Amino acid sequence: EVQLVESGGGLVQPGGSLRLSCATSGFTFSSYAMSWVRQAPGKGLEWVSAISGSGGSTYYADSVKGRFTISRDNSKNTLYMQMNSLRAEDTAVYYCAKFETAATLGAFDIWGQGTMVTVSS
């Protein structure tokens, strides 16, 4: 069974940092691009970042560019998101999602359960 399990969320002050992890299983992790998608409380979905299967290519939404860094460890089948200079508007549930193909543009066929990030003083 394919599984994505996020961790690392929590309460952080504005300007602070947090590192999210997404542990995966049930598929050949290195063969697929991966992504982070977030959802602010009561709001819709927002794509945040994506990374190719090899980790050599990364992409970011303008809202997080320069503050967030996506990475992966294919030996550990794990995806990461380093979030710096956090703002109140970054408060959201962060989902790890797998692309349906190897490309970094596509639909997301598998999602994790999400981890909540709250930025507040």
Place this chain on the structure above:
Amino acid sequence: EIVLTQSPGTLSLSPGDRATLSCRASQSVGSSYLAWYQQKPGQAPRLLIYGASSRATGIPDRVSGSGSGTDFTLTISRLETEDFAVYYCQQYGTSGLTFGGGTKVEIK
């Protein structure tokens, strides 16, 4: 960036009714790179349709997608209680990834 506009915002229907949801793009979505997701409260989204009209694994054939260019439609032919949820469209053309604002399908 391609902006996706979903309508209506809320659809009030009864079990057994037909649901028709619209997703309109601000510019053409290349090669029908359009997906639909269902999300229930407290749960992650679930992929229903990709490539505008291909059903994802395990999705029943009463759920269908159609459209091309800038106008796309998700149709649920006969609503079952499990179908009452929020639905999002997503485009993944060459201009990046964006989601629509969602349509809530509620029980009338």
